[in-house]
Amino acid sequence: MRLHIINSNSDGNCYLFTDNEGNTLIVECGVRFEKIKQALNFDLSRVVGSLVTHEHGDHCKGAKDAVKAGIDVYATVGTIKGLKFESHRLIAIPKGKAFNLGPFSVIAFDTHHDVNEPCGFLIKHEEMGTTLFLTDTIYCDFSFCGLNNILIEANYSQDIIDEKLSGNRFLRNRVIQSHMSIETCIETLKANDLRAVNNIVLIHLSDRNSDAKVFKQRIEDATLKTVSIATAGLTLENFDLLPF
Template sequence: MKFVSIGSGSKGNSTVITNKNTTIMIDCGFSGKETVSRLKAKGISPEQIDAILVTHEHTDHCKGVATLSRQYALPIYMTHGTARGMKLLKYQYTKIVAGESFQIGDFKIDPICVPHDSNEACQFLVNDQDKRFGILTDLGHVTPHIESAYQQCDSILLEFNHDTELLAKGPYPYSLKKRVGGNLGHLNNNQAANLLQSMDLDRLKNLALSHISEKNNCFKIALETAQNITENTDTTIHTLEQQFGSEWIEVA
């Protein structure tokens, strides 16, 4: 199993996970045309994708979902709340429920409920035999359930959205600062680091820092924060970019 980000940040997010037999996309926050272009840059054709999983209905995660699904007959998996938020209740989709595992090809997928200012947000753990990939972005705080669920990951794509000081001093209006930094907003660097510290770092081989704010964070601060936790481990840290995303990363 391996994964690649085709873009990560407030302007669009999408991650592809694949093995020899199964390929899934988690979120599609770009237009259909741009998504296809970004996929091709990573050596993927839309026809290879077996399903699109949607975490929640915010535009930077779902903008191209319906378009890509229609053009390439791709099944959509999402919660009822997400479908309602996307105004797709009459659209054919597979309803998922947080806490209830489901199978797509080789992958057993665990949807995890997260606190975010959307209708019924969830994130995902993707299991391929004894390997586990976790994706965890767009949540305002880490609950005990989340901490427990993400303990045993071989690789994780984890939100390092903002630095609290940079957010406080940044250009956002107060209402938006309150939203981003609130319990239903986004993880700051320290919150993400605290979750990391609770994980089995002997098992964790890859950490992808994601959804890094261009205005309220910087790659250097996020990277140093993560390195402070993982410095005595074999964990490799990757930083995901808005325009490029990432290279392919093996879930080792």
């Protein structure tokens, strides 16, 4: 499995999972669709669909053009209502029940963000095993068994945000009431079974309220796992079930 990160921050989020047969699952459609087409070498024939966690523009701004291009976009009923456009290619998904997109199996679950019906995803594929995708949430209600790879938000540090936004209580409160801190990220990871996890990818870091180098080290120390920071253009060629 190949994981390609088109972007991962408040300007836009988009992740491409491509298996050895060329089947591609788009997770988040939060960049201009032109960027997605470029990343796919303008070949959309093997795209099995796009998952969207919620209605904010940095996660869905490319969705309207995606459906125009013939790509089905999957999201909760609440998110579809929030997108404010209609298409037969907007497909409502159940939470807690598996559905298939080509060779990928997906289960959506509730998260905690400042919109109606946001969700995270468990994504399964024989090449990468089970991957947890968790972003834009204060915390996670669930723990998961048998994880092999994790993409998880580490948006800010409590110390950094207290220092930088001490004079802007509104913005500070908005961040801490809608995003996951590095401290909560560590707690969430420790609450899960990490024995078979090969990769932890930290996503959606704040440009001003995070420190990528420090965050990476903290997660490595806490989990003893391989940790990457999601940056624009990063590709992980061996995002697989087994480490080698």
